[in-house]
Amino acid sequence: MRKFLLTSLVATLPMLALPAAADKFEEVTIEHNEVADNIYMLSGAGGNILLSAGEDGVFLVDDQYSQMAKRIAKKVQEVSGEDVRYILNTHFHGDHVGSNTWFANHHDSTIFAHDNVRERLSNDDSFAAAGLPAITFNSGMTFHLNNDTVHVFHLPAGHTDGDSAVWFENANVLHPGDLLFNERFPFIDLKSGGDVDGYIANVEELISRINDDTVIIPGHGPLANKAEYQSFLTMLKQTKAEVDTMKQQGMTLDEAKTKGLSDQWNDWSWSFITEERWIETLY
Numbered sequence: 398m399r400k401f402l403l404t405s406l407v408a409t410l411p412m413l414a415l416p417a418a419a420d421k422f423e424e425v426t427i428e429h430n431e432v433a434d435n436i437y438m439l440s441g442a443g444g445n446i447l448l449s450a451g452e453d454g455v456f457l458v459d460d461q462y463s464q465m466a467k468r469i470a471k472k473v474q475e476v477s478g479e480d481v482r483y484i485l486n487t488h489f490h491g492d493h494v495g496s497n498t499w500f501a502n503h504h505d506s507t508i509f510a511h512d513n514v515r516e517r518l519s520n521d522d523s524f525a526a527a528g529l530p531a532i533t534f535n536s537g538m539t540f541h542l543n544n545d546t547v548h549v550f551h552l553p554a555g556h557t558d559g560d561s562a563v564w565f566e567n568a569n570v571l572h573p574g575d576l577l578f579n580e581r582f583p584f585i586d587l588k589s590g591g592d593v594d595g596y597i598a599n600v601e602e603l604i605s606r607i608n609d610d611t612v613i614i615p616g617h618g619p620l621a622n623k624a625e626y627q628s629f630l631t632m633l634k635q636t637k638a639e640v641d642t643m644k645q646q647g648m649t650l651d652e653a654k655t656k657g658l659s660d661q662w663n664d665w666s667w668s669f670i671t672e673e674r675w676i677e678t679l680y
């Protein structure tokens with residue numbers, strides 16, 4: 398352990414000396430893409446945001462990292478000319494709730510989330526009380542705004558134990574939170590109530606509720622449709638089957654990681670969830 402610490406210190410110190418490394422968000426800009434009338438996908442650093450604008454005010458699904466707050470606010474202003482009235486958090490991870498406090502303080506936004514999101518954020522001393530969801534729910538809620546009916550529903554243990562998906566009925570736009578990492582292996586937070594089988598079941602449930610015209614703003618990755626969501630489900634099931642087979646053959650985790658998944662899944666590996674890490678989760 399000591400050796401590891403020393404090594405990582407040595408590796409870190411030169412980085413700290415470089416001003417360019419001080420803020421990894423410095424170069425990030427918020428991009429917007431109108432996916433339906435007055436509904437936008439915003440991307441920057443962290444989870445993708447859904448923005449709904451209209452006569453009832455701005456409604457956001459998720460708000461990325463705290464460092465992005467002012468840039469998100471500027472983009473909201475550019476697109477809608479307004480402040481943010483409501484924010485819905487799909488789950489408690491920092492790349493989805495990080496700007497809560499800024500918006501609560503500067504826009505007086507009201508924040509909504511599943512009960513477990515507030516519970517987990519309350520237990521995090523570094524998270525300011527002002528940014529906690531003020532209104533929480535157990536199974537779901539419905540917003541009637543901007544000429545749409547917005548269904549928010551909790552799904553059982555999957556990515557975490559407090560996941561919600563949001564569906565705009567008229568516009569037919571779904572934000573499934575981190576129950577979709579489009580074109581990449583997902584992070585499943587096993588330490589925060591996540592569950593691989595539950596995750597797969599939730600993805601099946603969401604796919605059963607949508608149609609070929611549904612526009613999907615994934616938690617991570619590019620804009621998606623139903624066919625792409627199905628490809629993601631196929632990947633989940635088949636990679637799980639591959640790891641199950643290796644386990645049944647008596648392979649240890651290390652042996653399974655050395656053998657790896659079949660080549661067809663190479664493209665799904667990315668910086669955060671590499672093939673090795675995905676195998677660890679499945680194992």
Ligand SMILES: [Zn+2]
Binds near residue numbers: 488490493556575
């Ligand atoms: Zn997440």
